[in-house]
Amino acid sequence: MGRITLDKVRKAFGDVEVIPPLDLTIEDGEFVVFVGPSGCGKSTLLRLIAGLEDVSDGQIRIDGKDATAVPPAKRGLAMVFQSYALYPHMSVRKNIAFPLRMAGLDKAEQDRRVAAAAEVLNLTDYLDRRPGQLSGGQRQRVAIGRAIVREPAAFLFDEPLSNLDAALRVGMRLEISELHKRLKTTMIYVTHDQVEAMTMADKIVVLRAGHIEQVGSPLDLYRAPRNLFVAGFIGSPKMNLIGGAVAAGHDATTIGIRPEHISVSAEAGDWKGIVGLSEHLGSDTFFHVTCEGIDGPLTVRVGGEVALDYGQTVWLSPDPAQIHRFDQNGLRIA
Amino acid sequence: MATQHARSAARVMMAPAVILLLGWMLVPLTMTLWFSFTRYLPMRGDSIERGLDWVGFENYVRFIGSSSFWPSVQATLLIVGGVLVITVILGVLLAILLDQPFWGQGIVRILVIAPFFVMPTVSALVWKNMMMDPVNGMLAHLWRFLGMTPVSWLSDASVQSIILIVSWQWLPFATLILLTAIQSLDREQLEAAEMDGAPVMARFWHIVLPHLGRAITIVVLIQTIFLLSIFAEIFVTTGGSFGTRTLTYLIFQRVVDSQNIGLGSAGGVYAIILANIVAIFLMRIVGKNLDR
Numbered sequence: 001m002g003r004i005t006l007d008k009v010r011k012a013f014g015d016v017e018v019i020p021p022l023d024l025t026i027e028d029g030e031f032v033v034f035v036g037p038s039g040c041g042k043s044t045l046l047r048l049i050a051g052l053e054d055v056s057d058g059q060i061r062i063d064g065k066d067a068t069a070v071p072p073a074k075r076g077l078a079m080v081f082q083s084y085a086l087y088p089h090m091s092v093r094k095n096i097a098f099p100l101r102m103a104g105l106d107k108a109e110q111d112r113r114v115a116a117a118a119e120v121l122n123l124t125d126y127l128d129r130r131p132g133q134l135s136g137g138q139r140q141r142v143a144i145g146r147a148i149v150r151e152p153a154a155f156l157f158d159e160p161l162s163n164l165d166a167a168l169r170v171g172m173r174l175e176i177s178e179l180h181k182r183l184k185t186t187m188i189y190v191t192h193d194q195v196e197a198m199t200m201a202d203k204i205v206v207l208r209a210g211h212i213e214q215v216g217s218p219l220d221l222y223r224a225p226r227n228l229f230v231a232g233f234i235g236s237p238k239m240n241l242i243g244g245a246v247a248a249g250h251d252a253t254t255i256g257i258r259p260e261h262i263s264v265s266a267e268a269g270d271w272k273g274i275v276g277l278s279e280h281l282g283s284d285t286f287f288h289v290t291c292e293g294i295d296g297p298l299t300v301r302v303g304g305e306v307a308l309d310y311g312q313t314v315w316l317s318p319d320p321a322q323i324h325r326f327d328q329n330g331l332r333i334a
Numbered sequence: 335m336a337t338q339h340a341r342s343a344a345r346v347m348m349a350p351a352v353i354l355l356l357g358w359m360l361v362p363l364t365m366t367l368w369f370s371f372t373r374y375l376p377m378r379g380d381s382i383e384r385g386l387d388w389v390g391f392e393n394y395v396r397f398i399g400s401s402s403f404w405p406s407v408q409a410t411l412l413i414v415g416g417v418l419v420i421t422v423i424l425g426v427l428l429a430i431l432l433d434q435p436f437w438g439q440g441i442v443r444i445l446v447i448a449p450f451f452v453m454p455t456v457s458a459l460v461w462k463n464m465m466m467d468p469v470n471g472m473l474a475h476l477w478r479f480l481g482m483t484p485v486s487w488l489s490d491a492s493v494q495s496i497i498l499i500v501s502w503q504w505l506p507f508a509t510l511i512l513l514t515a516i517q518s519l520d521r522e523q524l525e526a527a528e529m530d531g532a533p534v535m536a537r538f539w540h541i542v543l544p545h546l547g548r549a550i551t552i553v554v555l556i557q558t559i560f561l562l563s564i565f566a567e568i569f570v571t572t573g574g575s576f577g578t579r580t581l582t583y584l585i586f587q588r589v590v591d592s593q594n595i596g597l598g599s600a601g602g603v604y605a606i607i608l609a610n611i612v613a614i615f616l617m618r619i620v621g622k623n624l625d626r
Contacts, residue, residue, distance in 0.1 A: 052525050073531035085526035089544040098540070099530035146530070 002153035002186030009058035019210035035197040036207035078147035079156040086131040093127040096145045117145040154186035228330035252325035259301040261322035269315025370599035377593045393600035410580040414561045416497035425508030450506040454566040492576035515549035
């Protein structure tokens with residue numbers, strides 16, 4: 001069980017309010033991702049749930065029980081740190097067994113659980129090594145192993161993949177998702193990378209300056225961003241945001257159109273523009289097109305390998321059904 | 335072949351320093367070795383100009399056969415060991431304390447380091463006359479205030495007093511090294527241990543202390559080198575009486591008090607051997623600790 005409820009939780013360091021009163025419910029077994037730019041308070045929020053920071057106001061409930069004043073060890077949560085925080089002088093086996101040893105489990109039970117965790121994480125061959133002798137991905141797995149053996153109510157991940165190289169990150173992303181499917185335990189995952197959020201989450205919580213901007217499934221956020229911030233943050237490449245006369249034509253202050261919802265034509269279309277830089281990824285091609293009457297270049301996605309010359313004139317046509325409209329406060333117009 | 339040129343140029347440029355240091359070490363060492371095999375009593379008219387009589391191992395046999403030799407080795411090890419234990423334990427505790435954020439941290443840190451800047455002779459005099467004097471010392475006043483008979487520290491508890499004085503001088507060094515080590519401890523490790531259910535003492539025992547392992551071995555190693563040769567503290571306070579005659583002090587007495595340079599030099603060679611035995615043991619431990 002791992003249902004976590006935040007009730008008007010507030011955090012201030014001195015006079016600086018990092019998290020204004022905030023309500024959030026995380027259901028049992030959910031994979032929730034806190035995402036936002038650096039300094040948005042997502043790590044602080046995770047540390048509040050972990051109990052590593054004291055809540056200034058409000059209440060944290062775990063499975064209905066008030067846990068606001070409960071020390072971190074008694075909350076039944078396990079955390080995987082950004083730096084992994086492995087104990088360098090202990091072998092992998094001892095690292096993983098440490099929480100069990102602290103809980104006073106007998107040696108046989110410790111060995112059994114460590115062996116089981118090592119099996120799940122492919123660490124069996126490395127149990128007698130020290131963390132210093134492992135690669136980044138293996139260290140990451142040891143940190144996860146140390147969290148698994150405790151059989152916690154929920155896992156907390158604090159940007160666990162940010163120290164890995166790109167290829168390994170994709171692999172670990174899948175492994176963590178796989179682990180979640182298998183364990184069916186609540187997971188709270190903090191990241192600044194919207195790709196990680198989109199690919200892993202059941203529910204994304206977008207944060208800015210301690211405020212929750214939007215909560216929803218990845219596709220909800222993609223299809224209907226509640227405001228300009230979410231619209232710009234979710235999706236890669238970023239949504240094109242257009243103001244001025246073009247937006248006014250749609251009865252909005254700003255309109256947003258994703259690069260994948262614009263079609264390109266050499267002959268005719270809504271907006272005439274000049275092709276700037278193009279990025280060829282093989283599967284997709286992104287063009288940066290400067291259009292008449294629109295500030296800044298628009299990003300356009302075309303599937304497959306398409307060649308357009310630098311400086312060539314093209315016409316762009318947005319898919320009218322996929323235009324997002326925002327009012328003067330940056331809020332979505334339904 | 336730029337690197338080869340650079341390397342030979344580097345050798346040439348380092349040569350003066352290396353030769354100077356080597357000479358600084360080799361000349362006294364050779365002279366000590368030479369004197370230790372000769373009869374050299376300046377008061378009886380022996381001198382280098384007139385030539386010294388070669389006596390073989392006679393000085394070595396006499397030095398080790400003297401009734402004060404083994405007690406002096408014992409006193410040396412007792413004082414060195416005592417100071418090491420006190421400075422390491424208190425050093426760890428002080429380092430943890432100074433690592434906590436508190437008001438006036440900067441000033442307190444400087445104050446803690448201050449004893450290290452006091453010359454050994456001065457600090458020994460201050461301890462002897464201001465703190466430990468059985469009539470006018472601070473400790474005597476305190477003892478009387480508590481209704482007890484003042485202790486004549488330097489005669490009744492002489493070894494303990496020397497250990498106290500030397501520990502006071504070396505505690506700052508230990509604290510400083512251990513403080514920097516403790517500051518390099520990853521906070522996330524402590525937080526992880528906290529989440530893993532380790533209470534404060536367990537965190538200290540399983541995380542902080544192993545992290546300090548290297549720093550502690552370095553403190554022990556460096557301090558041992560210097561503590562084996564403490565002299566001023568003993569000279570100024572007890573003058574080597576009441577069981578505080580260390581090997582260093584015994585050599586001093588043989589050379590200066592008895593004016594027997596040959597015998598003293600033989601003692602010096604024993605001191606070198608003792609220091610090396612201790613050093614080998616320490617290097618083993620350090621090597622094991624640094625290997626990880």
